[in-house]
Amino acid sequence: MNTLDAILTRRSIRSFTPEPIPNEIMQTIIQAAAAAPSGGNAQNWCFISICDPQRIQALRALSPGIIGNPAAVIVLCIDKDRVTDTKEGDLAQMVLIDLGAAMQNILLSAHALGYGGCAIGSYHKQAVARFLKLPENLDIRLLIVLGKPKHIPKCPPKRALKEIYHQEQYRE
Ligand SMILES: Cc1cc2nc3c(=O)[nH]c(=O)nc-3n(C[C@H](O)[C@H](O)[C@H](O)COP(=O)(O)O)c2cc1C
Incomplete structure:
Protein backbone atom coordinates (compact mmCIF):
# COMPACT_ATOMS: atom_id res chain seq x y z
CA MET A 1 0.00 0.00 0.00
CA ASN A 2 1.54 3.33 -0.96
CA THR A 3 1.29 6.39 1.26
CA LEU A 4 -1.50 8.08 -0.68
CA ASP A 5 -3.57 4.87 -0.77
CA ALA A 6 -3.13 4.54 3.00
CA ILE A 7 -4.24 8.14 3.54
CA LEU A 8 -7.26 7.88 1.27
CA THR A 9 -8.50 4.45 2.38
CA ARG A 10 -7.99 4.79 6.16
CA ARG A 11 -11.21 4.74 8.19
CA SER A 12 -11.84 5.01 11.89
CA ILE A 13 -12.30 1.39 12.98
CA ARG A 14 -14.50 0.74 16.01
CA SER A 15 -15.14 -3.02 15.82
CA PHE A 16 -12.39 -5.58 16.04
CA THR A 17 -11.77 -9.32 15.79
CA PRO A 18 -10.24 -10.94 18.92
CA GLU A 19 -6.87 -11.25 17.13
CA PRO A 20 -4.07 -9.74 19.25
CA ILE A 21 -1.50 -7.29 17.93
CA PRO A 22 1.97 -8.90 17.89
CA ASN A 23 4.63 -6.99 19.77
CA GLU A 24 6.72 -6.42 16.60
CA ILE A 25 3.72 -4.74 14.97
CA MET A 26 3.18 -2.55 18.03
CA GLN A 27 6.88 -1.58 18.01
CA THR A 28 6.62 -0.60 14.33
CA ILE A 29 3.51 1.48 15.01
CA ILE A 30 5.22 3.25 17.92
CA GLN A 31 8.27 3.82 15.72
CA ALA A 32 5.94 5.44 13.17
CA ALA A 33 4.50 7.67 15.92
CA ALA A 34 7.98 8.74 17.00
CA ALA A 35 8.89 9.51 13.37
CA ALA A 36 6.25 12.25 13.15
CA PRO A 37 7.32 15.84 12.55
CA SER A 38 7.62 17.91 15.70
CA GLY A 39 7.92 21.69 16.14
CA GLY A 40 11.57 22.54 16.88
CA ASN A 41 12.07 18.76 16.86
CA ALA A 42 11.09 18.98 20.54
CA GLN A 43 9.32 15.57 20.64
CA ASN A 44 7.63 16.39 23.93
CA TRP A 45 5.50 13.30 23.75
CA CYS A 46 5.20 9.93 25.44
CA PHE A 47 3.30 6.85 24.24
CA ILE A 48 2.00 4.01 26.42
CA SER A 49 0.63 0.83 24.83
CA ILE A 50 -1.75 -1.51 26.62
CA CYS A 51 -2.26 -4.97 25.11
CA ASP A 52 -3.23 -7.09 28.13
CA PRO A 53 -6.92 -8.03 27.55
CA GLN A 54 -7.86 -7.59 31.23
CA ARG A 55 -6.24 -4.18 31.38
CA ILE A 56 -7.99 -3.17 28.18
CA GLN A 57 -11.34 -4.10 29.74
CA ALA A 58 -10.45 -1.98 32.78
CA LEU A 59 -9.48 0.89 30.50
CA ARG A 60 -12.76 0.59 28.60
CA ALA A 61 -14.63 1.13 31.86
CA LEU A 62 -12.78 4.44 32.25
CA SER A 63 -13.23 5.55 28.64
CA PRO A 64 -16.81 6.09 27.40
CA GLY A 65 -15.45 6.85 23.89
CA ILE A 66 -14.19 3.29 23.42
CA ILE A 67 -16.74 1.23 21.53
CA GLY A 68 -16.00 -2.42 20.74
CA ASN A 69 -13.19 -4.60 22.01
CA PRO A 70 -9.83 -3.37 20.75
CA ALA A 71 -6.74 -5.58 20.91
CA ALA A 72 -4.64 -2.64 22.04
CA VAL A 73 -4.84 0.92 23.22
CA ILE A 74 -2.13 3.54 22.85
CA VAL A 75 -2.25 6.50 25.22
CA LEU A 76 -0.69 9.70 23.88
CA CYS A 77 0.70 12.11 26.47
CA ILE A 78 2.47 15.42 26.56
CA ASP A 79 5.55 15.53 28.76
CA LYS A 80 4.94 18.83 30.57
CA ASP A 81 8.46 18.81 32.09
CA ARG A 82 9.89 19.20 28.61
CA VAL A 83 7.56 22.03 27.58
CA THR A 84 9.47 24.98 28.99
CA ASP A 85 8.22 28.07 27.15
CA THR A 86 4.44 28.31 27.49
CA LYS A 87 4.39 32.10 27.98
CA GLU A 88 2.53 32.84 24.77
CA GLY A 89 0.98 29.42 24.59
CA ASP A 90 2.76 28.91 21.24
CA LEU A 91 4.80 25.97 22.35
CA ALA A 92 1.84 24.39 24.13
CA GLN A 93 -0.12 24.64 20.89
CA MET A 94 2.77 23.22 18.88
CA VAL A 95 2.91 20.19 21.18
CA LEU A 96 -0.73 19.46 20.41
CA ILE A 97 -0.05 19.72 16.69
CA ASP A 98 2.88 17.33 17.16
CA LEU A 99 0.60 14.88 18.95
CA GLY A 100 -1.88 15.10 16.07
CA ALA A 101 0.89 14.22 13.63
CA ALA A 102 1.86 11.26 15.82
CA MET A 103 -1.81 10.20 15.96
CA GLN A 104 -2.04 10.18 12.18
CA ASN A 105 1.20 8.21 11.85
CA ILE A 106 -0.19 5.61 14.27
CA LEU A 107 -3.49 5.32 12.38
CA LEU A 108 -1.84 5.19 8.96
CA SER A 109 0.88 2.71 9.91
CA ALA A 110 -1.70 0.44 11.56
CA HIS A 111 -3.83 0.62 8.43
CA ALA A 112 -0.85 -0.09 6.14
CA LEU A 113 -0.01 -3.16 8.29
CA GLY A 114 -3.55 -4.56 7.99
CA TYR A 115 -4.86 -3.27 11.31
CA GLY A 116 -7.25 -0.46 12.08
CA GLY A 117 -7.71 2.14 14.73
CA CYS A 118 -9.68 5.05 16.02
CA ALA A 119 -8.74 8.11 18.05
CA ILE A 120 -10.66 8.35 21.31
CA GLY A 121 -11.19 11.75 22.87
CA SER A 122 -13.70 10.66 25.50
CA TYR A 123 -12.08 9.18 28.63
CA HIS A 124 -11.76 9.98 32.32
CA LYS A 125 -8.37 11.62 32.31
CA GLN A 126 -7.53 11.38 36.00
CA ALA A 127 -8.79 7.81 36.32
CA VAL A 128 -6.80 6.69 33.28
CA ALA A 129 -3.70 8.50 34.61
CA ARG A 130 -4.09 6.66 37.94
CA PHE A 131 -4.65 3.36 36.16
CA LEU A 132 -1.42 3.84 34.18
CA LYS A 133 0.52 5.06 37.23
CA LEU A 134 1.50 8.20 35.33
CA PRO A 135 3.81 10.72 36.99
CA GLU A 136 2.53 14.33 37.31
CA ASN A 137 4.44 15.57 34.27
CA LEU A 138 2.64 13.29 31.83
CA ASP A 139 -0.59 14.82 30.58
CA ILE A 140 -2.89 12.48 28.64
CA ARG A 141 -4.31 14.07 25.49
CA LEU A 142 -5.63 11.17 23.40
CA LEU A 143 -6.27 7.44 23.34
CA ILE A 144 -6.07 5.33 20.19
CA VAL A 145 -7.73 1.92 19.98
CA LEU A 146 -6.25 -0.63 17.60
CA GLY A 147 -6.97 -4.12 16.31
CA LYS A 148 -7.88 -6.23 13.28
CA PRO A 149 -10.96 -4.65 11.74
CA LYS A 150 -14.15 -6.71 12.00
CA HIS A 151 -16.06 -4.14 10.02
CA ILE A 152 -14.70 -1.39 7.79
CA PRO A 153 -17.24 1.43 7.68
CA LYS A 154 -18.00 3.48 4.61
CA CYS A 155 -16.36 6.86 4.41
CA HIS A 166 -9.13 28.20 -1.85
CA GLN A 167 -6.51 28.89 -4.47
CA GLU A 168 -4.33 31.98 -4.30
CA GLN A 169 -6.77 33.96 -2.15
CA TYR A 170 -9.97 33.47 -0.20
CA ARG A 171 -12.28 35.72 -2.23
CA GLU A 172 -12.70 35.86 -6.00
C1 LIG B 1 -9.14 14.06 18.22
C2 LIG B 1 -10.14 12.99 17.83
C3 LIG B 1 -10.99 12.45 18.82
C4 LIG B 1 -11.89 11.43 18.47
N1 LIG B 1 -12.65 10.86 19.47
C5 LIG B 1 -13.46 9.82 19.14
C6 LIG B 1 -14.18 9.13 20.19
O1 LIG B 1 -14.09 9.46 21.39
N2 LIG B 1 -14.97 8.09 19.84
C7 LIG B 1 -15.07 7.68 18.52
O2 LIG B 1 -15.79 6.72 18.27
N3 LIG B 1 -14.41 8.32 17.52
C8 LIG B 1 -13.60 9.36 17.79
N4 LIG B 1 -12.88 9.99 16.80
C9 LIG B 1 -12.97 9.53 15.40
C10 LIG B 1 -13.80 10.49 14.53
O3 LIG B 1 -15.16 10.34 14.88
C11 LIG B 1 -13.54 10.16 13.04
O4 LIG B 1 -12.20 10.47 12.74
C12 LIG B 1 -14.46 10.95 12.12
O5 LIG B 1 -15.80 10.54 12.27
C13 LIG B 1 -14.08 10.79 10.63
O6 LIG B 1 -14.09 9.42 10.28
P1 LIG B 1 -12.79 8.77 9.60
O7 LIG B 1 -11.69 8.80 10.63
O8 LIG B 1 -13.18 7.37 9.22
O9 LIG B 1 -12.41 9.61 8.40
C14 LIG B 1 -11.99 11.00 17.12
C15 LIG B 1 -11.13 11.57 16.16
C16 LIG B 1 -10.22 12.54 16.51
C17 LIG B 1 -9.27 13.09 15.43
Missing part, protein backbone atom coordinates in the same frame (compact mmCIF):
# COMPACT_ATOMS: atom_id res chain seq x y z
CA PRO A 156 -18.42 9.28 6.48
CA PRO A 157 -19.42 12.57 4.82
CA LYS A 158 -16.45 14.81 4.21
CA ARG A 159 -16.81 18.51 3.45
CA ALA A 160 -16.48 19.35 -0.24
CA LEU A 161 -13.10 20.75 -1.26
CA LYS A 162 -14.78 23.76 -2.81
CA GLU A 163 -16.06 24.62 0.64
CA ILE A 164 -12.76 24.32 2.48
CA TYR A 165 -10.06 24.94 -0.13
